[in-house]
Amino acid sequence: DVQLQESGPGLVKPSQSLSLTCSVTGYSITSGYYWNWIRQFPGNKLEWMGYISYDGSNNYNPSLKNRISITRDTSKNQFFLKLNSVTTEDTATYYCARDDYGRDFDYWGQGTTLTVSS
Amino acid sequence: DIQMTQSPASLSVSVGETVTITCRASENIYSNLAWYQQKQGKSPQLLVYAATNLADGVPSRFSGSGSGTQYSLKINSLQSEDFGSYYCQHFWGTPYTFGGGTKLEIK
Numbered sequence: 001d002v003q004l005q006e007s008g009p010g011l012v013k014p015s016q017s018l019s020l021t022c023s024v025t026g027y028s029i030t031s032g033y034y035w036n037w038i039r040q041f042p043g044n045k046l047e048w049m050g051y052i053s054y055d056g057s058n059n060y061n062p063s064l065k066n067r068i069s070i071t072r073d074t075s076k077n078q079f080f081l082k083l084n085s086v087t088t089e090d091t092a093t094y095y096c097a098r099d100d101y102g103r104d105f106d107y108w109g110q111g112t113t114l115t116v117s118s
Numbered sequence: 119d120i121q122m123t124q125s126p127a128s129l130s131v132s133v134g135e136t137v138t139i140t141c142r143a144s145e146n147i148y149s150n151l152a153w154y155q156q157k158q159g160k161s162p163q164l165l166v167y168a169a170t171n172l173a174d175g176v177p178s179r180f181s182g183s184g185s186g187t188q189y190s191l192k193i194n195s196l197q198s199e200d201f202g203s204y205y206c207q208h209f210w211g212t213p214y215t216f217g218g219g220t221k222l223e224i225k
Contacts, residue, residue, distance in 0.1 A: 009182065030221075044203065044219055045216075045218065045219075046162075046205060046207075046216040046219075047216070048207075048212075048213055048214040048216070049217065059212050061212070061213040063119075064215065095161055097161075100167070102150075102209050103150075103152070103167050103168060104152040104162050104164050104167035104168075104173070104209065104211055105152070105154075105164060105207075106167075106173070107160070108161040108163070109161060110160070110161055110163060111161050
């Protein structure tokens with residue numbers, strides 16, 4: 001079965017960068033699908049952040065402008081989120097999810113909570 | 119960006135009742151819509167894709183309908199495990215956006 005698991009530091013200081021990892025088991029991220037990051041803010045609003053495709057191409061939410069980067073390590077079957085210049089507004093639960101070619105998010109990780117605070 | 123307006127924001131219902139949640143898109147999304155259920159402290163789980171198709175393992179008491187800009191999720195004969203939050207999301211191009219959610223509570 002496909003499983004995704006996020007990991008990250010839990011706490012980041014303002015102006016720093018956040019880095020999160022999504023480890024995927026049960027399916028190779030180079031075989032297909034789009035591999036996404038989504039976040040949920042306190043108050044429960046969900047925001048799609050972007051994805052890395054099975055072929056390595058990216059698609060990002062313009063709202064994140066030049067702060068976001070999604071990369072991967074195919075040898076470890078992991079993909080990563082990097083978000084630069086974080087503020088307290090980036091405090092959220094971050095999820096990774098598999099995107100069935102723009103149809104739905106069919107598998108999600110359990111989420112990792114990130115707090116931005118000095 | 120396409121705006122997804124979901125209603126109601128919350129609903130208090132009893133086991134056995136039928137509920138309908140609606141989602142309105144700011145433009146035609148051609149049935150490129152998914153519905154998710156989220157339990158407290160858990161990740162969202164896919165219920166419906168392409169507006170009307172139930173995901174694997176989803177009970178038949180759930181159904182999705184709609185077209186154009188107006189979509190609905192209907193739950194017949196609510197069970198205790200159905201309480202939680204529900205979200206719609208469009209897939210008509212990026213950026214994908216979500217509705218604000220509907221919290222289903224026990225009356």
